Each structure stands twice: as C-alpha cells, then as structure tokens.
Amino acid sequence: MAEKYDLQEVEVWDGNYAAAHALRQAQVDVVAAYPITPSTPIVENYGLFVANGYVDGEFVMVESEHAAMSGCVGAAAAGGRVATATSSQGFALMAEVLYQASGMRLPIVLTVVNRALASPLNVRGDHSDMYLGRDSGWIQLDAFNAQEAYDMTLCAFKIGEDASVRLPVMVHQDGFITSHTAQNTNPLQDEEAYAFVGEYQTYQEMLDFSKPVTYGAQTEEDWHFEHKAKQHKALMDSRAIIDDVFEAFEKKTGREYKRVESYMMEDAEVAIVALGATVETCRLAAQQLRAEEGIKVGVVAPRCFRPFPFDKVREALSDVKTVCCMDRSSPGGAMGALFNEVSAALYSTKNRPLVTNYIYGLGGRDFSVEEAKRIMREQKAHADAGYITTAIQQFSGLRGPKLGFFETNRR
Amino acid sequence: MKGVCATEKRGTKEIGSEELVGWDAVTQGVVINSFEGNATNVASLKQEERNYSDFSSYTATVASWRVVKPVYNRDICIDCQNCWVWCPDTSIISRDKQMLGIDYDHCKGCSVCVEVCPTNPKSLLMFAEHEEIEKALESWPTKEK
C-alpha cells in the first residue's frame, strides 16, 4: 500500500511538480514515460515518489516517447489508469500513437509541457506541440499556472474515464514559464484527491479472461467513416461532462473553471483571445489599461482547446467590436489556428466583430504586459475606425522589418 | 455442406455480406468481443461447445475462395494428425485424437493436408469443388506400388 504524502495547505510548487503530485494522488496503475525537456521533472519526481514508496503502480522507463505512448495504450487496454508526460519533439514522436489511443477510446492522461518544435531546435515554450495534437482526437485542457496544472490533471482523469466519454486527455502547461516557476499552490490531501478522481472503471479490458477482446482491428472504406464519426461525437459530447467535472471540482475546492474563461468581458469593446501563461499577462494588461486609459478591454481564454468550445467562444465574444487572437505557434503558411477557429465561430454571429491575428512568443520569446497593452490599444483603434487598420496577421516581438499579411477590404 | 461438429453459427456469413450498420451501431473504440456471455477457460472448450459472437470469424466463411477441395477418406486414415497440425485454416476437425473431417466453411483449398498425408494411397485428395463427395470416394486410387 502506497504511503500517504503529507502536504501543507499551501505548497510552493512549479507546474511540473504539481503535475507529478496529481499523477501520484490519482494512483495511476501504469506510467510509461521517457524524459524530455521541459517535462522531465514530472517523470523524475514521479520516479522519486516510486522510490520512496508513495506509488503502488508500475513505472516503466521506456526507450522513446513513441514507446511511452505505445506502452500506455497496451496498459490502458489491459484495464487500468494510465498516464505519461512529454513535450515538443517527444510529442511529435508519439503523434502516431496519439491517434491510436483516441481511436481505441482509451482514457490515458498525457501531461504536455508545451515547447517549440525544431528545426531550429529550441527547448523553450511555445504552443507548436499543443497545436500538433489538435486533430488527434484527444481532449485538450490548458493550464495557465501551476495551480491549474495540478487541478486540470486531476480533472483530466475524471473527464476521460467517464463511461460516456472514454477518451484520452492532454493537460497542457507552458514550458518553463509554468513548468519551472514555483508558485503558491493549494493541493488536496491524498485521500480527498483520490476520492475526487474516483476508482478506475474498467471497460473491455484485455485482462478479463471471461470476455476475450480484440483491440485495434482494421476498418476499410465500409466501416472507417462510421467509427471516426462515432469517436468525433463522443469528443463533441464530452463538453457536458467537462462542465460537470469542473462544477464538482469547484464544489470540492472553491476553484471555478469553465471551458472558456472570460475576464472583464461584461462591458468589453475589445477582446484578446489567448492560451497558456499569456492569459495571465493579458489579464494584467487589461486591468491596467482599463484603469489607466479607460479602454474597455477583456480577455477570453479557451480552457478547453479540444473539443473546441465553438459555442462558448461565440457567447463570450458576441458583443465586442474587435477580437485579437494570439497564436504562439508558427502557422506554416496560414493564419494562426486560434485565429481560424475563433473567426469561424464568430462568422455565424450577428455582430461579426473584426478579428486580427498575432503570432508571438515563438521559441520562448518573452511576451510582456506592455506589449499586450500595445496590442489592446491597436485593437481599440480598429474598433474606432470601424475597420482593421493594420495587416490582419502581424508578428509581436519580432526583430527586423515589420512583418504582416493581408489587409482588410472592409475599409 | 454442413459437416461434422458444426454449430449453428459456423461459417454462415460470406465475408463482405454483413449488414453495414450506421455510426450509432458500430462498437465503441472498434473493440470486438469474440464470444457472447462468459467465455472463461475457452481453451478447455471444443469449438462446438463455445458461444461465439457474430464478430468471431468462425461465424464467417471463406469457402468461395476454393476452386479445389480436399476430400477425406476415413477408410484409409491412420489418425496421424499431420493434416491437423499443419492446416493453416483450422479446418481439420479432430476430436479425441481422431480425424473426423474437413471444415468446408473455413478451408481455402491449399492442399497442404494432402501433401502431408503419409498413407498410401492418401487419405486426403483434392477434387474439383463441384465434385460430389460420394463420387470422389468411389474414384479413390488404390495403393501405389
């Protein structure tokens, strides 16, 4: 029996340590993992928990991230709670198996510490890996700080393992900014945390020999489409369960989470949409700008990147004049993903606000409160002019001549 | 063509003829169960004692692959079980150390059983698919010198 870990009411944890504790408290049966910066401390800390008797489950240190997710799929199909951690290149290497995990409807939890993708090689935080996972059929939750990395990881098990969901869940946090910044964190005690997550409910497990089961069958043109549609529906329908789990979590902890987090949006004229730790930067900027310059600005942040909260994004942004979508990933010849998805949601609203796109913070480039304020002022200028006064896609914090693409034709 | 130890379900479905159900009726996660109900210790049950689900390929047939078929002559067979051990299609029906016959629902007509049969004349020979079993047995060759 695993030993109880004595925790203070307030612990000073970074995002990695918070995630590692959440995995420990969920009493995961199998962690199959491979270390990679900046998520390595999750795996190291978990290993230390194992070494000191705080874990009853198996800890398998495999030879690659592809094998980590492969081991997770084999373990999950054998009927138990499974989790791992990764970042960046490791995430890319496991990409093949991510699709297989979701296709088989196996509720694995993957804590992703977001990091840029090479080339050029870079160990710092951006959202390239998170975006790479966006069509993989996983639920993707986004944590903006260490506390949320802990909270979302506990919620992830409860969401993914729900009998009506049975889907794998990623919990994202920003590399270094969140993963390596120690912050005050309020954990649950071990027994409270486990009671919240609950016992793992097996479904079609390979170790139930009274019911032999085949996993990973082939489907060709006669069957593939129906299976993928069923999987997509489960992912879309998981929205209700995510809401329920967030509500239950609030009852337990007082910490409120929503699929789309809105900040100072009640009377906002200008909105910034962002993900990750940037959300907190933008919130501070909005606060200051309202106080200093009276600009009615608010911040909208998808807590749940997948299933994409199309409905909630529409609700949150239906009354503003301009929206700026912040994409922390090189868009590779397109508009940023957040821009595309938010714009698509807003296209069918009556108000149809002006939407612009900033590419920022690639490879860990700092994004400051001042820069956020500058962007907000710029959005205010669009609102006042009634059209987008700059290029629609711009770059923030980039050296060299100003770079931008596409002008509005609504002038 | 129903032969020995056949169950109601053996080889009833031509592959590709199954009902194409909608997305709401396919199995979650493409998961398939081989049996209905409790199938503990399936290794201790003979095929005819098992409760196969419609998802088991046992309930399907590949008989249409065959252009020639093996015919079994009980009178010559010595129950050596060579055909049983090397049949790639689980189509030699042996029970209690005795060869009983061919599972024509699953046999693809590869002729391996005939090749490995050690008797003289052979206890298994290939005939055209349309040949009647009785006629085939009547035309059986005699011992080769």
Added chain:
Amino acid sequence: MAITPIKNLKEFSTANDRFEGAHLLCPGCAHSMIVRELMNCSDDNLVIATNTGCLEVSTAVYPYTAWDTSWIHIGFENAATAAAGAEAMYKARKRKGTLKDPDAPVKFVAFGGDGSTYDIGFQWLSGAVERGHDFTYICLDNEVYANTGGQRSSSTPIGSSTTTSPAGRVSYGEKKMKKDMVSIMAANGAPYVAQLAPNKWKIMAKGFQKALATEGPCFINTVSSCTTEWKFDPKDTVHITDLATDSLVFPLYEIIDGYELNILYRPKNILPVKDYLGAQGRFKHLFKPENKHVLDEWQKRVDASWERLQRREEARI
C-alpha cells in the same frame, strides 16, 4: 502451470484451437501454422499483441476477429511495447488486487513479421527485452514485406529478387545476407532465444513451451515460408520449409541465457543449398550461368554459419 509437455501429435491434436478460420491469410500460409501451434501449446490465458503486417490485416478486419484470446494491434513497430504495457498493467493490478480473476494464469505474447522485427520495430523490441518484461516475442520471418507486396527487408537474403531489390540485367537481386536477429536478441539479454520452424512441429512446440515458461523476455525467430512472395505452390509450404531446415539455411537452435547454445535439429542428409533455392521463384535467376557465383557464395555462407553454430554449441560462450 497449464503448460504440459507434448508427447506426440495425437495427444497434441486434442488441443482446442483458439485461432479461428475465415481469417484472410493466403491459402497455404505458414503464419497461421505457427500461430495456431503457439496458441495450442498452452491452456493459459493469452494476451497477444501483433504488429501491423500480414497476420494483423488478415485476422482482425472489422467486424471479424479470428482471435479467441485478448488481442491488440497498435502500429507497425510497437507490438513488443503493447505487450510490455499490458504486462506492466497486469503486475500493477495484481499488486493492487484489482484483477477480476487474480489467479488466472496468463502469458503475454507479441507477433511481428520480419519487417516489423528486423527493421521498423527493432528499437521497440530491443527496449522491451532490455527492460525484462515477462513476454515472448515471435517473429514470423518470411524475409520480405509480404503484406505490402514484396519489398526487401533487412531479413531478405542475398540473391532474393524482391520489388525493391529486383533481379535484372545487371543485378542478381538483394546484395546482403540477412541480419542475425537471434544472436542480437541473445546479446540483448533475452534469457531464451531460438530459431524454430513449423515443419519440425515438435521441436517448435517444445521451444514455444520453453519460452512461455521462462520468466522474462524471450525471442523466437520462426521460419514462415511465404507461398506468395517466395513463389511456390501453396501446397508445398511444409516441403519448402523442410528444404530450409535440411539445407541448414535455417538451422534450428536455441540460446539460453546468452551463452548455452543447443542445436535442436541435425538433418540426417544435409541437402545442398541450391535444392532449397531452386524450389522458389524468388531465386530463379540465380541459376543463370552469370550468377553461379551467388550460388557458391550462398553455400559457403551456410556452411560457415553451421560450423560457427556447432563451435558455439561446444564452447558454451
């Protein structure tokens, strides 16, 4: 332990098959001979992982499964890791007391073709063996990517004409000898490795049983004569395999704990390698006068390998 030694074929034939017909493997395919035999060797519950390949695409095509045991396929390369993951889950749940039937005996097995074993899944296999998971990996070695239509793998032997090493006016086909996976796996730390063939069913059954009974990762390379890609008549699968073992192209042997090598079959009459090569379409071009040197090379290499095996058996190193 539900593994009882098999005395004779009559007794073996009382096993109740757990690999069903109406799978889609070619008529005369050796894969299913090998898989059936493995599954008939033990009454234990089996959890089987299979790499992408002929076996996988022929035995689990929705809505059908040929498997009467728990079975999983993930990708081309990771059956060893899938089995390892399931085995880790078994250990965890056994410890925590969450298994539905904690006393039920279970064995973990992974199957892969030579493409997924020698090439694309090599790293996954090596990792799983190094970590010491309790499972048996069986390579169904037909020396070619058969499922995708006959491309060369690192198991394809010299002189074989494949679609990516075709024989032509200036080429005799594949230029390299195959990788020695059995030695590699023995060096990788597997406590039991063997090369077995379905024509010698009893030797194969014994080897399978040894592997299943051995704690830790075991590796078995099985000769799987491929009627389609080796180009011989489906009826001749067992005969071709006889030629393979009797010409010593595929010697049957085991290595225990990395050093104790035992030769498992010594043909009474060793056949010339050309008898084996001549029976298959993939080597047909080697019998042209200009390719005689390849035939000579083949015989030389087989002789050398047999010599080496015998010396290793003696030396116990």
